[in-house]
Amino acid sequence: MSAFELLPAMLESRDIECDRKRMDERIEDYRLREPSDNPQLIIQKPAGTDLTSPCVPEIAATDLTLERLRTAVAKHGGIIVRNMFSQASVDTLIVAADRVIDACADPAATVPASAYHNPPENLRTIMPNRDRELANTRSFHRNSGSAMCVEAPSVAEALLQLYERHGLKQLMTEYLGEPPCLSAKKWVLRRSKLPVAEAGWHQDGAFMGTNLNSLNMWIPLNKCGGRTGAPGLDVVPQRLYEIASAEGAQFNWSVSDSMVTDRYTEDQAVVMPEFNAGDAFFFDHLYLHRTQYRTDFTKLRYAVETWFFGASSFPKNQIPLTW
Helix, strand or coil: CCCCCCCHHHHHCCCHHHHHHHHHHHHHCCCCCCCCCCCCCCCCCCCCCCCCCCCCCEEEHHHCCHHHHHHHHHHHCEEEEECCCCHHHHHHHHHHHHHHHHHCCCCCCCCCCECCECCCCCHHHHCCCCHHHHHHHHHHHHHHCEEEHHHCHHHHHHHHHHHHHCCHHHHHHHHHCCCEEEECCCCEEEECCCCCCCCCEECCHHHHCCCCCEEEEEEECCCEECCCCCCCEEECCCCCCCCCCCCCCCCCCEECHHHHHHHCCHHHCCECCEECCCCEEEECCCCCEEECCCCCCCCCCEEEEEEEEECCECCHHHCEEEC
């Protein structure tokens, strides 16, 4: 692992106009691209019965390899990599999350350009319905305590540098079998709201599509989950191969509590992992999960969520951008 650390002075000394133009270019690279109709999918349903015990594997960051990542996701749906990022880097990202989310809080406000807010010029025109789509996306993030990383290109570019110095660009390329791209809509800085709203069970493939290769990296920026008092994630710890029924759920892309309770037996019960600041939780678009919900949470949870897709198998509706 690289000793590279992301520090506030590095963020605030960046060339914000250069970063904005670079993000424009990353988004523009995918304006005319369309995903393959018949991609070679990484995860294939086995012909026989899969007897793998449901669990959430854990390894240290120093033990992360392509083979361990690929095996864990294929067999269990996800894997927690402990101590992936340094305390200094996650502390910087907490400050960044506060400033970016606060800058996006009032849609009517005029916010001066800075390292923490300088949206790319083509973000509106790349959306399927332009202003309406962008306004709805921003409203969704405001209401859920989050903001797209691309709202602050200097933060986004610094994150890509951090990821690359930790070997993640090479790892994602090898895992996906082709160069990776990211998603403007699904690359997100998160700061939970209190009280925590009840969130629905879901698989991201329900709204992104399933004919693609993906890997999400969810980075908690402070201790959360389990019984820490800050919401983490509830997960169904097993490999799934299709989208679960939305019958009885609040949204057509979510899964009802009763379905989760009825479908999964005691040995497949919901798991509430405890996360440390700087861990990385990898899972794909078929993993069943939700934001952890209880009425007694007293602490905020900060996180960064980054979805990676293959350069030829991506969800066009999530606004892909090149890496």
